[in-house]
Amino acid sequence: MTTRIVELRQGILKKNDELARALRGRFSAAGVLVLNLVSSPGTGKTAFLERTLRSLREGGARVAALVGDLETDNDARRLAASGAPVRQINTHGICHLEAEMVGKHLDGWDLGALDYLFIENVGNLVCPSSYDLGERIRVALLSVTEGEDKPLKYPTLFNSADAAVITKVDLAEPCGFDREAALRNLNEIRPGIRVFETSAKTSAGMAEWLDYLAAERLASTR
Amino acid sequence: MHELSIASSIVDSVTESLAAYPGARVVEVRLRVGSMAAVVEDSLQFCFGLATEGTPLAGARLAVRTLPVVVYCAACARHGEVAGVQSLRCPTCGELTMDVRQGRELEIEAIEIEEVEVQT
Ligand SMILES: Nc1nc2c(ncn2[C@@H]2O[C@H](COP(=O)(O)OP(=O)(O)O)[C@@H](O)[C@H]2O)c(=O)[nH]1
Ligand SMILES: [Mg+2]
Ligand SMILES: [Zn+2]
Secondary structure, three states: OEEEEEEEEEEOOHHHHHHHHHHHHHHHHHOOEEEEEEOOOOOOHHHHHHHHHHHHHHOOOOEEEEEEEOOOOHHHHHHHOOOOOEEEEEOOOOOOOOHHHHHHOOOOOOHHHOOEEEEEOOOOOOHHHHOOOOOOEEEEEEEHHHOOOHHHHOHHHHHOOOEEEEEOHHHHHHHOOOHHHHHHHHHHHOOOOEEEEOOOOOOOOHHHHHHHHHHHHHHHHO | OHHHHHHHHHHHHHHHHHHHOOOOEEEEEEEEEEOOOOOOHHHHHHHHHHHHOOOOOOOOEEEEEEEOOEEEEOOOOEEEEOOEOOEOEOOOOOOEOOOEEEOOOEEEEEEEEEEOOOOO
16 A cells, blocks of 8 residues: 555636636627626515616617526516526525536527526525636625625625625615615725615616626627 | 535546546545635535545545635735735735735645555
């Protein structure tokens, strides 16, 4: 018996990273802007996405969505009411989406015929941060009902985000939401992050969000 | 519980590298894990035990080296360890910086294996 040390020096999630890189290449070649939406369960991802899909479609954009959940296709049905093509990814107990699941659920879709593809991740603020899905923009959402220190409690996720959305601002007052503290905390974790303050109920803040999407899409195709 | 997914990924990667060492048994797996990688070591140790059952990694130790978050501050032109992951500020001048140079790692550094001598 001899023992020996074998140097591996490889990423644990190498396989996911490679698949994600391939997806990113496909998305970029097809000219589709892909966003990965991450938050706790109940933050309002589906409601925010319902609004987003409807508005984009009204503006003539071609949109589609993938939605991850542990079980059930309730969210997919809610989103499909917008008229956009939507597919549910059931992870059956896995607490995050992986690039492979995304790849499998794209079968038969003509990416070249899409302007935007939204991926609603499984409700979880820890696990999705490690898994690249090939998205161009990672959006972290937090609702005014969750408290302004969410970014401090889940720094990894907020640090990996490209944009943040504060949802349910129609409830900010009754919840005693400290807006300044929330913005300060986001900026400590992810200096300079773009923040949108929205309500799916009143559609507050949606115009700024839609402008951002259009600008990002333009930038991505240049 | 993404520690279970991570543990399974470790088992897959290590098993793949073992192809070059037929019959070898894994004694230890050495990881480098950044403080910002969102991995809970206790949970990972537990899941590693589960994920290695019935594989060539069964009974192997998992050695986790935790790496602090290091940022680069352009104003000071130097690297520094941040005081905590709650705030990405240069330890020298206190400015915020997005330039994270270390702390997100999730890597298998090396494995220690026990090989059966082969007569030549
Ligand atoms: N008042 C208010 N409620 C909201 C808003 N957005 C979502 N909700 C409610 O919050 C709950 C969770 O929303 P959902 O979109 O399913 O969250 P998800 O789990 O992140 O997808 C539902 O009861 C929604 O009606 C909002 O902007 N304002
Ligand atoms: Mg949802
Ligand atoms: Zn400095």
